[in-house]
Each structure stands twice: as C-alpha cells, then as structure tokens.
Amino acid sequence: MASLRKNLFFGTGLILLLVAGCYESPTERVSEDGGVEQPGFIGKVSGTVNAEISGPGVATYLRSQNTVDGVRSGYYLIANDRGTKDPLVTFRIPAGTESGTYELVGADPMELGENFEVRIESMVDGKLTSFGFNTEGTLTLKTFPPDGTQLVGAKIKGSFLLVTKDADGKNLSSKGTFEFLG
Numbered sequence: 001m002a003s004l005r006k007n008l009f010f011g012t013g014l015i016l017l018l019v020a021g022c023y024e025s026p027t028e029r030v031s032e033d034g035g036v037e038q039p040g041f042i043g044k045v046s047g048t049v050n051a052e053i054s055g056p057g058v059a060t061y062l063r064s065q066n067t068v069d070g071v072r073s074g075y076y077l078i079a080n081d082r083g084t085k086d087p088l089v090t091f092r093i094p095a096g097t098e099s100g101t102y103e104l105v106g107a108d109p110m111e112l113g114e115n116f117e118v119r120i121e122s123m124v125d126g127k128l129t130s131f132g133f134n135t136e137g138t139l140t141l142k143t144f145p146p147d148g149t150q151l152v153g154a155k156i157k158g159s160f161l162l163v164t165k166d167a168d169g170k171n172l173s174s175k176g177t178f179e180f181l182g
C-alpha cells in the first residue's frame with residue numbers, strides 16, 4: 001500500500017512538472033489598454049430612431065482571443081459612451097489600421113475584428129434593438145496612431161456616414177464625428 005501511494009505521488013508530481021514545463025508565459029500584455037475616454041463623440045441618427053449624440057466616447061484596443069477556429073488578432077473599439085443616453089454607436093476596427101476611408105459592414109460576432117464593423121443599439125418600443133444588418137457606409141479615420149495598441153497619448157479623429165437596418169428591416173441612418181486626444 002505504501003508503494004502504491006509512493007507511485008501515485010510520484011506520478012502526480014511528474015504530471016504537474018510536465019504541465020508546468022509546457023506552460024509559456026505570454027509575451028503580450030494580458031490586460032486590455034485602458035483606452036481613451038473623453039468628450040468628443042458627436043453624431044445624429046435618424047429613421048426608426050431620431051437622436052442627437054453629443055458627449056464622451058471611448059477608444060480602446062481589445063487583445064486577441066481564443067475562438068473556435070483559432071486565435072484572432074486584436075482589434076480597436078470606438079464608441080460613444082451611452083450611459084443613460086440612447087443610442088449606443090460602436091465601431092470595430094481591424095488591427096494594423098492606418099488613416100483612411102473604409103467601407104462599413106454589419107457587426108458579426110464570428111468575425112470580430114476582421115472587418116470595419118458598426119452596430120447601433122437603441123430602445124425601440126420599449127425593447128433594446130440592434131441595427132447592423134445590410135449596412136452601407138463609410139468610416140473615415142483622419143488621424144489614427146500607427147501603433148494604436150497603446151492609445152493613451154494618441155490622437156484619434158474621424159467621421160462616419162452610414163445606413164443600416166434592424167432584424168425587422170427598419171432603417172436607420174447615422175452620421176457623425178469623433179475626436180479623442182489621449
């Protein structure tokens with residue numbers, strides 16, 4: 001019996017040693033960039049929802065994630081800070097992006113960070129409604145940091161013009177600007 005315990009203890013220790021030996025600490029930072037949050041997001045939506053957007057916004061870099069089909073590269077997220085205001089406008093921007101004008105598409109959770117995506121959420125008839133279907137429009141990044149993974153201290157300036165729909169086909173148009181000085 002003592003021999004069996006000794007062998008089990010030795011086997012367990014060997015497995016732990018092998019697992020620990022295979023672990024490699026990440027070279028990337030584990031936490032996400034705290035981002036930039038300050039006044040500077042101005043916009044207007046019309047159609048099913050009519051609203052003016054004026055107030056703070058946020059720009060941040062979200063690190064890569066493990067997904068069903070592998071590890072995706074990170075992406076940027078720019079949004080107005082809805083808080084108690086409505087609606088929420090969110091852009092996802094692929095890593096490695098530079099200043100320029102880009103075609104927008106509807107947000108797809110299976111392709112996070114692979115396209116220039118937009119989603120607008122708003123309360124419609126008492127329920128939260130997402131607009132991001134059949135999206136057409138552009139996102140123009142006038143000023144965007146060359147290595148935006150560290151956005152603090154960076155200048156981000158851009159504009160957008162788009163038309164999108166909700167799942168029921170209700171239209172929403174939106175245009176606006178954002179400017180963040182980190």
